[in-house]
Amino acid sequence: MRRATIRTQAKQELIDITPQVERAVREAGVQEGICTVFVPHTTAGITINENADPSVKEDLAALLERLVPPGLHYRHAEGNSPAHIKASLVGSSVQVPVSGGRLQLGTWQGIIFCEFDGPRSREVWISVHS
């Protein structure tokens, strides 16, 4: 398992981390298998989506804000319940095939770390197994 650190800059921020994951896959040296990228936080998540046009990430962030608005009556006293809920909607891990020693994503896909309660220093844990 490899750890990568992500420094987020805003309350809600979607960040392409494909290069870091590709590097971890190369270092792991597994030829055929699956790469799991796991987020060990409860107010951040991870998803796969288009990275080429940054407006896709903006639309996803705006829609999540619409689905889980800040103004509702939440019980959790820390005030970050929307971040927890968004984390469960997008999920805490992604799985991507590895073939020929390389991460196999579709043409338009990128691995997107989803900060929902930043700015913070965050981690992802990357495992490659055959």
Place this chain on the structure above:
Amino acid sequence: MRRATIRTQAKQELIDITPQVERAVREAGVQEGICTVFVPHTTAGITINENADPSVKEDLAALLERLVPPGLHYRHAEGNSPAHIKASLVGSSVQVPVSGGRLQLGTWQGIIFCEFDGPRSREVWISVHS
């Protein structure tokens, strides 16, 4: 890793692909492990749900349309932002246990490919690892 092709027929269409995945698991010859079905697209996703009554798929499609309506002000210029967002809500892969060389699903479960921006020719990538 095995590839299966899916020909979708509508803008939004939820399709049971369990038979294709079961075939790939048999061909892989792995007795005990996990099967990962990965969608290499950013406007389609994959989920597990009831397949016996097709109205479950219709209700899921209608609710996703309600959560991510077409008429909002999206920035992404291609006009298919709702499809991208729905893909992140349902997710890009599913994982299913394999035991005795066979895919292990619950009684009512099927693996459902979710087209959100069709009709198109699509792929899923199926990996079985022990």
Place this chain on the structure above:
Amino acid sequence: MRRATIRTQAKQELIDITPQVERAVREAGVQEGICTVFVPHTTAGITINENADPSVKEDLAALLERLVPPGLHYRHAEGNSPAHIKASLVGSSVQVPVSGGRLQLGTWQGIIFCEFDGPRSREVWISVHS
């Protein structure tokens, strides 16, 4: 693959099952790998989120009820369409790294079984692979 049984007590109930998963990982004896927890039901799901403050689970349950309200016109005749849809929103499995023979969760993370159509006797299927 190990099976654990969960007895749910309410229509909608989010239950921390981390101790059961940790036990299965210890019994599996795998030192480095990935643990997959799979829900073989179509009206229940699984997610990872904060367990320390139970109000996070309550807020997540309430928000899912808001996103998928019971009063809409659903086609599925059994009356539990919202439960099916919530299952697809949170997902049917989680993946967690295993290192040093132990489940590797973040400080605040717990594995949360999501009952959406209880009370029932439910199962999770736990696989650990290296």
